[in-house]
Amino acid sequence: MDNLDTMNLRLRPYTKADESAARSAHMVAVAEGSHMLLGFDDDTPWDDFLNSIDDQRAGLHHSQYVVRGVQLAADVNGEIVGRASVRFELNEFFQTQGGHIGYYVRPEYRQRGYATEILCQALIIARSEGVGPVLMYCSDNNVGSCRAIERNGGVLDETGLSVDDQWTWRRYWIP
Numbered sequence: 001m002d003n004l005d006t007m008n009l010r011l012r013p014y015t016k017a018d019e020s021a022a023r024s025a026h027m028v029a030v031a032e033g034s035h036m037l038l039g040f041d042d043d044t045p046w047d048d049f050l051n052s053i054d055d056q057r058a059g060l061h062h063s064q065y066v067v068r069g070v071q072l073a074a075d076v077n078g079e080i081v082g083r084a085s086v087r088f089e090l091n092e093f094f095q096t097q098g099g100h101i102g103y104y105v106r107p108e109y110r111q112r113g114y115a116t117e118i119l120c121q122a123l124i125i126a127r128s129e130g131v132g133p134v135l136m137y138c139s140d141n142n143v144g145s146c147r148a149i150e151r152n153g154g155v156l157d158e159t160g161l162s163v164d165d166q167w168t169w170r171r172y173w174i175p
């Protein structure tokens with residue numbers, strides 16, 4: 001891991017200039033069964049997506065998957081390496097999966113400490129909004145995510161079987 005790169009990681013809002021890079025990162029994420037951009041479809045106009053992020057920050061348009069919070073690009077030296085989603089409140093859905101913070105790191109940037117740093121910075125943002133303790137979920141076999149949570153002080157609370165009995169979830173609290 002290059003410590004300098006980790007030090008250069010910034011969580012920042014998406015801009016108009018991010019459209020192409022973020023769209024292609026999103027396509028890769030979807031192909032591996034994950035999400036780079038949340039609340040985004042291939043045919044979503046970029047301006048609409050940017051507006052939806054502003055609305056989410058303002059606490060507008062609540063739904064099962066949208067609560068007040070922020071969705072930010074993780075930028076290292078001008079490259080988008082992943083994202084953070086920070087939820088300032090929890091509904092029933094996020095209490096039982098998802099928790100307060102989610103993140104994604106693009107495949108070519110993994111195992112460089114970026115998820116650990118993204119979570120570290122996302123925790124500061126969550127706490128600045130009065131969130132605490134911070135609820136986190138990950139899959140038992142997601143070594144990188146479990147480790148990033150533990151590195152950031154996560155305390156394992158409970159594990160359980162997914163609804164389809166196919167995998168085990170872990171619930172952590174970060175004080």
Ligand SMILES: CC(C)(COP(=O)(O)OP(=O)(O)OC[C@H]1O[C@@H](n2cnc3c(N)ncnc32)[C@H](O)[C@@H]1OP(=O)(O)O)[C@@H](O)C(=O)NCCC(=O)NCCS
Pocket residue numbers: 034103104105106109110111112113114115116117137138139142143144145147148151
């Ligand atoms: C999970 C994910 C976020 C990890 O991102 P990352 O930037 O590679 O994580 P980090 O580099 O910060 O790694 C944290 C630790 O886990 C280890 N690690 C990461 N991926 C690993 C892997 N596949 N196998 C073994 N160890 C792994 C790292 O070596 C590091 O260990 P250390 O703390 O001892 O140094 C990334 O793989 C990803 O985006 N996956 C798809 C989406 C996802 O799962 N999101 C999380 C949902 S809960």
